[in-house]
Amino acid sequence: MSCFSGVYQINVRVKEIKKAIEWYKDILGLNVQKDHGKTVVLGQEKGIPVCLIEKDSHLPLPDNLEGTHPVFIISSNSVEYCKQSLMDQGVTVLEGGSEGHFKFRDLDGNLLEAYLPGLYEEDRFKPYR
Secondary structure, three states, X not given: OOOEEEEEEXXXXXXXXXXXXXXXXXXXXXXXXXXXXXXXXXXXXXXXXXXXXXXXXXXXXXXXHOOOEEEEEEOOOOOOOHHHHHHHOOOEEOOOOEOOXXXXXXXXXXXXXXXXXXXXXXXXXXXXX
């Protein structure tokens, strides 16, 4: 049984956030859903959102912040064992993170991310931050 219930969003690293926002709006028809400055979530009424994250072009990205990658939804009923279950199966889970939000790699080394929706907003999820 999977501890994931779907894809939460796709994270995309961009050089210039303002230019990227306009491109995603004009070319792909996406709308800004949340704007946190250097992190902006775009999407449509239905579908998986795209999260643009501005990278500092003067600094190399650490291995856990590279490129474009999907963010999988951790089911709230499996958050207590999801991360450990992946590690028990030999999955490379990157250092840092928490039970409710962490990064890991697939068998080809591709970066993936796991996130429990509501983790930072809901008090009931505090133990998993």
